[in-house]
Amino acid sequence: MRDFLAAAVQLTSSSDPERNFAAAEEQIDLATRRGAELIGLPENFAFIGDDARRLEIAPTLAEQASRFLVTMARRYQVVILGGGFPVPVGDDAHTYQRAQLVGRDGQILSSYDKIHLFDVDLPDGSSYRESAGFSSGAELPPVVDVPGLCRVGVSICYDVRFPELYRHLIGAGAELLMIPAAFTAFTGKDHWQVLLQARAIENTAYVLAPAQTGTHAGRRQSHGHAMVIDPWGTVLADAGVSAGAAIAPVDLDHLQRIRTQMPCLQHRRTALF
Structure with missing residues (x-):
């Protein structure tokens, strides 16, 4: 057997970084006690609040968030993804949204700055312009x-x-897709699980999707339902709408069986398009 437990943490982050770090560590501690070896924290795990405040504290918060991830990985001897925290870009109006993956020894394994920005007008009248601040x-x-x-x-x-x-x-060899999020409540109710299952099925890969939940800063509402999904599209764990974690096994033998039985990745004919 080639398997391990993975945890998709669910938080209700606020504009208080220290409170957010404490809440995240509580869930990390609980997940490791249950045997998790890979833990994902959601997008905005370190801060959700006013844009002006985010820009003001970003230089300090970026260092704090990265240091927190390194400390947690070493303390609990787990691999941790911080699903998104603000990092200065060199102007006074924007930050990057950065995810950082840290190994058990505290080594930063990778960093990724979000490339797709959420600029939408929703049917409920809500508008989001992520590019205005990121x-x-x-x-x-x-x-x-x-x-x-x-x-x-x-x-x-x-x-x-x-x-x-x-x-x-x-194409670069991924077996598990990590999709940390702060999905809106309005879009999440219709699209969140469907999209996650689609990404798992079409790529015959595991999906680990940490999430924000509840109301932040008195206004923004997140959908919740952090999930672990297998390569067949089966939801193995769902955190519901409360702070906590979705924890389930990632079984690479199971993944290989599905990729053998359903070899759609080998059947692509992209050259025809």
Whole structure:
């Protein structure tokens, strides 16, 4: 057997970084007590709040968030993904949204700056202009061969709507797709699980999707339902709408069986398009 437990953490982050770090560590501690070896934290795990405040504290918060991930990985001897925290870009109006994967020894295995920004007008009247406060990353996300676990492909939230990104990750060898998010409650109720299952099925890969849940800063609402999904599209664990974690086994033998039985990745005819 080549399997291990993975945890998709679910938080209700606020504008208080220290409170957020404490809440994240609580869930990391609980997940490791249950045997998790790979843990994902959601997008915005370190801060959700006013844009002006985010820009003000970004230089300090970026260092704090990265240091927190390194400390947690070493303290609990697990691999941790911080699903998104603000990093200065060099101007006074924008930050990157950065995900960082850290190994058990505290080594930063990869960093990824979110490339797809959520600029939408929703049917409920809500408008989001992520590009007003964030800059798009300039590089495609990485795939990391995590020793003793599996090959991990990293993405962030809105990326899930762009299947070509996941074809890139699968082409680079990913076996598990990490999709940390702060999905809106309005879009999440119809699209979150469907999109996650689609990415798992079409790529015959595991999906680990940490999530934000509840109400933040008195206004923004997140959908919740952090999930672990297998390569057949089966939801193995769902965290519901409370803070906690979805924890389930990632079985690479199971993945290989599905890829053998359903070899759609070998059947692509992209040259015809």
